[in-house]
Amino acid sequence: MGLELVSFAICPFVQRAVIALKEKRVDFDITYIDLDNPPDWFKEISPFGKVPLLRIGDEVLFESAIINEYLDEVYPPALHPENPLERAKHRGWIEFGSNLLFDQLKAMMAKDEDSFQQQCEVLGGSFARLDPVISDGPYFMGERFSLLDTAYAPFFMRFEILKKHHEALEDLMPTRLSRWGQALLDRDSVKTSVVDDFEQRFVAFGKSKGSFILAKA
Ligand SMILES: N[C@@H](CCC(=O)N[C@@H](CS)C(=O)NCC(=O)O)C(=O)O
16 A cells, blocks of 8 residues: 655654655655645644654554554564564653754754753753763664664754854764764665755754854855
8 A cells, every 4th residue: 555654844753754664665655745834634634733644545644653663563674673672772762862853953943042052951961861872883773773763863964954053063962973873874765865955945944933053044
């Protein structure tokens, strides 16, 4: 049955599902909507009014982590660890990654230097938590790329862009975390997981919402 992903072009949560689909080489259609002016059909089928949605025939899945677990159960190769305890730990860190994405958005949307710097401290605290639990590389659990990696790649992609706009971000990330991020950004499924003009759109979006660090972009 055909798969349709409902997306907003710069959404990191949709990007997680795109990466998983590409890793699994599954064909899918993608429908972009404008979240500032969502169509009625979307409001009817999205319980939280959020993307991503995955439409499978008449069925609709919502929430990126749930969508990716479904994809992982149905389409090989399985990316989640086989061991239930490891899988549960990964789910916890995927949730941590979702919080990190929201903190990154807050940093990007900060309206002035003070609130931006405060958000940098929050990000720095999360990096200090995350850094000791990642493997020596290249990926979170070592040689094997996992579902958890799909959840963090969108964060690293946005961080690389934001880093160009404020020096406070340049040295914020510990070396090991940066190394993991680079390995993810080098992966084909990640490179091809966004629209061609992603960076321009992402920056324009932040600017239009009054972002302090993107004001001069
Ligand atoms: N927990 C959700 C978060 C999804 C999310 O926040 N999506 C944003 C776009 S990146 C959205 O649809 N926002 C619309 C809104 O909040 O009204 C997931 O993991 O799928």
